Amino acid sequence: MIMNHKIFISLTGLICPIFTSAKTPGFQNDVIPAITKAGCNTGDCHGAGRGQDGFRLSLFGYDIPGDHYRIVNELPGRRINLAVPEKSLLIQKAIGAVTHTGGERMKVGSAPYNLLLGWIEAGALEDPPGSPSPEGITFHANSHKFDKPGLTLQTQVIATYSDGTQRDVTQWCLYKNANESIAAIDAKGFIQAKKSGGSHVFARFDKFSVALGITVLPEESIDWPETPENNYIDTLAFAKLKDLQIPPSGLCSDEQFLRRATLDLTGKLPTPEEYHAFMVSENPKKREFVIDQLLSRQSFGELMAAKWGEWLRIYTDTNPGSGTAMLAGWNYYHWVKEQMVENTPINQFAKALVTGNGSNLSNPPSNYYTMLPQGHINPVRLSEDTAQIFLGVRTQCAQCHNHPFDRWTMDDYYAFQSFFMGVKRKHGAEAREYFTYVDIEAEPAKHLTDGRPMPHKFLGGPVADVKDKDPRKVLADWMAAPNNRMFRENIANRIWAHFFGRGIIDPVDDIQISNPPSNGALLREIGRKLAEDYAYDQKKLIRDICLSRTYQLSATATEANKDDEMFFSHAKLRRLRADVLFDVISQAMDYKHQFRRSSAERAVNMFEGGRRDSFNDYFFQTFGQARRESVCACEDRKEATLSQTLHLINGRTTDFPFSHSPVLIPRLTKAHPDAPEAVIRKLYIRSLTREPTDDELQKLVAMKPGGNDQRQLMQYYQNVIWALVNSSEFLFNH
Numbered sequence: 001m002i003m004n005h006k007i008f009i010s011l012t013g014l015i016c017p018i019f020t021s022a023k024t025p026g027f028q029n030d031v032i033p034a035i036t037k038a039g040c041n042t043g044d045c046h047g048a049g050r051g052q053d054g055f056r057l058s059l060f061g062y063d064i065p066g067d068h069y070r071i072v073n074e075l076p077g078r079r080i081n082l083a084v085p086e087k088s089l090l091i092q093k094a095i096g097a098v099t100h101t102g103g104e105r106m107k108v109g110s111a112p113y114n115l116l117l118g119w120i121e122a123g124a125l126e127d128p129p130g131s132p133s134p135e136g137i138t139f140h141a142n143s144h145k146f147d148k149p150g151l152t153l154q155t156q157v158i159a160t161y162s163d164g165t166q167r168d169v170t171q172w173c174l175y176k177n178a179n180e181s182i183a184a185i186d187a188k189g190f191i192q193a194k195k196s197g198g199s200h201v202f203a204r205f206d207k208f209s210v211a212l213g214i215t216v217l218p219e220e221s222i223d224w225p226e227t228p229e230n231n232y233i234d235t236l237a238f239a240k241l242k243d244l245q246i247p248p249s250g251l252c253s254d255e256q257f258l259r260r261a262t263l264d265l266t267g268k269l270p271t272p273e274e275y276h277a278f279m280v281s282e283n284p285k286k287r288e289f290v291i292d293q294l295l296s297r298q299s300f301g302e303l304m305a306a307k308w309g310e311w312l313r314i315y316t317d318t319n320p321g322s323g324t325a326m327l328a329g330w331n332y333y334h335w336v337k338e339q340m341v342e343n344t345p346i347n348q349f350a351k352a353l354v355t356g357n358g359s360n361l362s363n364p365p366s367n368y369y370t371m372l373p374q375g376h377i378n379p380v381r382l383s384e385d386t387a388q389i390f391l392g393v394r395t396q397c398a399q400c401h402n403h404p405f406d407r408w409t410m411d412d413y414y415a416f417q418s419f420f421m422g423v424k425r426k427h428g429a430e431a432r433e434y435f436t437y438v439d440i441e442a443e444p445a446k447h448l449t450d451g452r453p454m455p456h457k458f459l460g461g462p463v464a465d466v467k468d469k470d471p472r473k474v475l476a477d478w479m480a481a482p483n484n485r486m487f488r489e490n491i492a493n494r495i496w497a498h499f500f501g502r503g504i505i506d507p508v509d510d511i512q513i514s515n516p517p518s519n520g521a522l523l524r525e526i527g528r529k530l531a532e533d534y535a536y537d538q539k540k541l542i543r544d545i546c547l548s549r550t551y552q553l554s555a556t557a558t559e560a561n562k563d564d565e566m567f568f569s570h571a572k573l574r575r576l577r578a579d580v581l582f583d584v585i586s587q588a589m590d591y592k593h594q595f596r597r598s599s600a601e602r603a604v605n606m607f608e609g610g611r612r613d614s615f616n617d618y619f620f621q622t623f624g625q626a627r628r629e630s631v632c633a634c635e636d637r638k639e640a641t642l643s644q645t646l647h648l649i650n651g652r653t654t655d656f657p658f659s660h661s662p663v664l665i666p667r668l669t670k671a672h673p674d675a676p677e678a679v680i681r682k683l684y685i686r687s688l689t690r691e692p693t694d695d696e697l698q699k700l701v702a703m704k705p706g707g708n709d710q711r712q713l714m715q716y717y718q719n720v721i722w723a724l725v726n727s728s729e730f731l732f733n734h
Contacts, residue, residue, distance in 0.1 A: 025119040026127050027068055029134070029161075032061040033172040033205065034112035038094060038105040041067075045102055049400070053101055055079070059401035060174075062207065062410060063449055065126070072124050085120035111171065132163035134206040137173075143213035145243075146183075146193035153191045155212065157203045173203040176405055176514055183214040198244050198567065202514045207402045207409055209513040218245050222560060232529075233548035236522040241569050246561045249570035252554045254279060256734060257287055259689035260571070261546055263733050264499050265291070266299035267306070267580040267604045269587050272685050291546045295539050299604075301341030304538075306579060306604045307498065308336050310626040310636060311389055312353070313371045315608045324370045325432035328360040333607030335364035345536035346491050347480035350390050354476040357436050359428055366436045369423060379420035379445065385631045387416065390479055391459060392490035392511035400448065405514035407460070410448060415457035418444035419464075419471040438470045460486060482531040486511075489527035493517075494633075495538060496526065499545050501574035501733075502566065509633045518566040555734040574733045575638045578625035579603035582653065585725050588687040590664035591657035619653050648726050658718050665717045669710070676704050679717060687724040 025031060032041075040057060041047035047059040057067050071090060072080050081088040089098070095113065096104030106112045119125075140156040159169045175185045178200040185191045185201040196218040200211045225247050229235050241248055252260065258278050262270045270278070278286060294300060314336070316329035324332075339349050356365035369377060380399070387393045397403045398413035422442030426435050444453045456464040456471050464474050479487050490511060497503035504523040505511050517523040526541060534540040545551050555571035557564075564570070576584065583602040586593055592601065600606045609625050622644055624637030648654055657664070672678040680700050684692045692700070700720060705712040724730055 024122045025115050026131060027119065027125070028061075028064050028127055028131070028206075030115050031119050032064065032067065033169065034106075034115045035094075036061055036174065037172050038112055040094070040102070040105060047401075060204075060207075060404055062402040066449065068126050080120055080124045082120065082124065085117055088116075088120055091116055091120070132161040132165065134159050134208060135162055136160050137169065137203065137205050137208045137210050139203065139210055139212040141212070143215065144191070145215040145217065147217055148219050149193050149195050149216055151193045153193075155185070155189045155191055155201075155203075157189065157205065157210070159205055159208075169205050173205045176202040176204070178202070178514070178516075182216055195563075196245065197563065198240075198518065200514075200516050202405060204405055207407075209403075209405050209407065211513055211516050213516070215244060218560075221245065222247060228549060230547055230549045230552075231544055232525060233522065233544060234550050236525055237519065237548075237550040237568055240519045240522065241561075241567055244567060246564050246567060246569045247558065248550075249554045249556055249558055249561060251549065252552055252571065254287075255690040256554070257552055258290065260733055261287075261291060261294060262689075263576065263580065263584070265294035265303070265542075265546070266297055267303040267583060267602075268299060269584050269686070270689050272682065275685050275689055287552070288547060291543060295543060298341050301343070302337060302604055303580070304340040305333070305337035306609070308340065309333055309607065309609065310628060311631055311633065312336065312368065313385075313628045313631055314367075315371070315628045324360065324367060327432055328364075328367055328370060328434075330607055331361060331364045332367035337605075343537060343539050346538050347482075347487070347531075347536040350487070351476040351480050354386060354390070354479070355470065355473050357438070360434045360436070361428070361432065369425065369436045370434055377420075377423050377425050379417050379423065382420040382423065383413075383417040386420075386475075387459060388509050389631050390490065391486045392493065392505070392509050393459060393486070394510055394512070395459070403512070406512035411454065412457070412459060414445040414447050414454040415463075416459050418454050418456045419466075419475045421445055422471060438472065440466075440468065440470055480536075482535075484531075485524070485527060488531035488536075489523055491536075491538075492527040492530045492541060493523060495530075495541060496523075496545065499542070499551055500568060501572040506566070507633055509631070519568075571734060575640065575731055576733060577636060577638065578620045578623035579606070579609060581623060581731065582619055584730075585653055586657070588725050588730070589654070589657035589721060590667075590686075591660075591662075593656070619647065619651070622647055648731075654722060654725060658722075662718075664721070665714050669713060669717065676701050680720060683717070683721050683724060687721065688727075688729055 035041055035057070039045055041059060041061055043059060046052045046055050046057040048056070050056065056070060061067060079089045085091070091113070092098045093100040093102075094105045094116070095108055137157055137159045140158070144153060144155075146153070155170070156168060157170045157173050159167050161167070170189045173189065175187060175189060177184050179197070180194075182195055182197040182199040183191055183193050183201060189203070191201060191214065193214070193216040196216050198216075199214045201214060202209055202211050222245055224242055224245075227234075227238055227248055229238060238248065255275075258270050258275065262268060262274070278290060283289060312332075314329055314333050316324050316326045352365045353368040356363065356368045358366050360367045360370045369382070384394075384396055387395045393408070395408055395413050395416065397406070398408040398410055400410075402409045421444055422439040424437050424439055426437070427433070428435055444455060446452065447454055456466045456474070458464055458475070458478050461478065464471070464478065466474050478484065482488070490508075493503045493505050493511075494508045497506065497508045504517045504519055505515060506518075507515075526544075529544065530536060530538070530541045550568055551571075553569070553571050555573055557570045561569035565572075575581075580603075582593075583604055586602070595603075595606060603609075603620070609620065609628065622641070624639065626635035629635065668679045668682055677697060680697060681691055684690060684696075703716070705716055
């Protein structure tokens, strides 16, 4: 429990209430927090872009001078009545005394009412030069643990000011819940524990946000099982689970592991030969051996290239002026694939992209700057995309106002945009060619509100020295440095999400204070390992992940961990991404589809994904493949739909292997003409990576048609493989 506020204040000697009768209310430190708490400057009220009912305020008070002007001087004598302060329209509307679309926002005699009235009585003045301003806020602690659901806590938020003083701003903060079903915080900072689990609550004051970690223990304590740990990942993951009293599930079976790892590392199913070799092996380190084998294959690099192709929005357009030329896009994709196959350190890969110059035909990394309509270079889009891809930060909110629940301000936004203001592009010798270059004398970006030039400044870092330098190279060196936690943890988190179906921070490209990691210690360590110990060799981190017991846990949840969706106590059922699903259906049915305008043998290798596959672009669209219209990881959608079910039932993806030169069933029936059990086992192994159970085998054999009609027998086996690839066990990685 926190201590009583009055006692805490008297002990520190520094913390004081935000307003007392002995102090004249200030505009930034008192009035703006009061109207922010009342909701007057939110996006659906006067903080909207055009305001509300003829009155506009900056969103959450990011423009202090502008707000003072609009309240006091925009319409002199209308909103502020210095002669009779309590009759000021600002107050009359807030208390509901006159018609107000927003209704009553405060009571007469309440703390915000007294603040506004006191400020107007003192002359409604601007703050004098040198007035202290907020420099940060903190909760009373970094975390809090409730011993059981149903308990409550009155939290406390302290603001620190530029003059060294501190104030209790609990009643003036805006609050937000991460998971209200576990712990909810109300408008007064009062937290209620609702059910066992882990979550966060957040407070915002001025332009600052802060998170408080919440743990709610179950009603009854559990006997923690002795769980083996394979490496540091298990140590950190299981420590978090133990703290939450969520025991992990058991280990997955060998069949499940082989299928899971092969799909995750290559985008393919294990072959029957690989299955049998793995199952008969008595090598105690056979899982480790398989991981090393899979990581060494070219198909690993191809799968990673497919993911990066989506994040980098690799696509082309044959219409002049609408997009990148086909040859340039093809070169770009194959360069990315080459980097992944050769295992180029990720920081070097990122630096090559951000600093790409020259011809988009002969220097593929320069296409980082051509994946936009070819009419112009847009530094706004470039800065936003770069921050989102490589730092996991969505800065878009800060273009027009300070981020409502993160640390990014408009100053941060335009200072980061300055790095791209000098990027230029010109035509080459032919219509398809563009040259990217940099004007190092280009003016920096100008702030939206007052037009002042913004010096180049790293996100969350210092101002950069770009004098006589390409600002992008300065940015790339800072960004990809081993000690840059933003970059290394973003990359590590994206890698983690590939193998677990969700990131430690999720979504992976929305890293912000109000979206904290589910296991901060784990994220910090895998980021540190990737950068410092492994010099950005992603295969080494991936090997650690796949060898961990955390990765190898069963997807079967227990009664104690069935509600866990974010702490990795059991494997998550993950629907296969669209291109991988298309490939494994083809693999299971032993059918090779032909891709128009592409030499790719599988969908994962199509350099634009499924955008230009006239054979079956409906499949990729239906199963949610990224359209590459933005860099957002959310474009890769995996939710189930009725259209997907109908397509798998009777679409050409599953029909062509039967109707166009079938190979699998004729081969198996010829090899085992009188042994349906053998055929069924082979179909199970090649599709589900396991033998059928005795019950499954008996039921399927009983359905075999009698007689010697080969047509009926073929149809029977086709029905078996069709049913297997339509099963949830096939469609999901588990």
